[in-house]
Ligand code: ADP
């Protein structure tokens with residue numbers, strides 16, 4: 244028997260928007276420490292899948308279990324489950340009227356009752372980790388997109404999550420800033436974080452992904468190692484998609 248229990252279990256999930264089937268019998272398990280990259284054309288259900296993991300979307304059928312807890316079960320506290328899940332979006336979503344440091348300390352102080360001095364100490368360590376310790380006291384508008392996204396990553400990490408979900412974290416960035424954000428994500432991956440990353444940065448996938456998932460039309464069409472996708476993708480839809488992005 245395998246001793247490892249998946250930390251995320253997505254079982255036969257369906258999601259409809261009206262008559263549109265955004266997720267069509269999706270099943271996916273992620274082991275602790277595993278890095279999964281999800282690729283696929285626009286509208287294929289990648290964001291819906293990611294968002295349903297922390298119940299930003301409800302699902303119509305199936306089950307999603309995070310760290311042993313069914314995220315859609317009424318008896319489970321979704322806020323407690325969400326504390327285990329850090330999420331980083333394409334748009335950085337920082338609080339504009341808070342400094343960088345306040346962005347990082349707000350949730351730990353309010354939701355985890357961490358003393359302010361301790362929250363600030365952790366925040367400074369995280370800003371150091373993402374390479375911008377000198378930006379603690381500025382407002383987000385003073386930062387470049389790449390810096391804002393690194394703050395967003397640090398803010399998610401400040402809650403000490405077990406899993407990090409990234410939804411196209413570099414898609415809104417100017418090309419010269421993509422590398423600095425991916426570098427932080429690679430570092431996080433090396434430290435053993437469990438990561439589910441929607442991205443078309445195949446260089447990143449090649450460097451860190453244990454598994455790549457290709458979605459199309461709400462379905463997981465194909466999955467395998469990054470090498471599999473580079474060397475011999477099987478499904479015609481996968482080949483077509485890869486020929487467009489590589
Ligand atoms: P992706 O992230 O792969 O681009 P999405 O998960 O955002 O795809 O969307 C999957 C499908 O669901 C698309 O057809 C999209 O238009 C539709 N969709 C997503 N969110 C909503 C919503 N809130 N209301 C209606 N349709 C939606």
Ligand code: MG
Nearest residue numbers: 289290291410
């Ligand atoms: Mg999306």
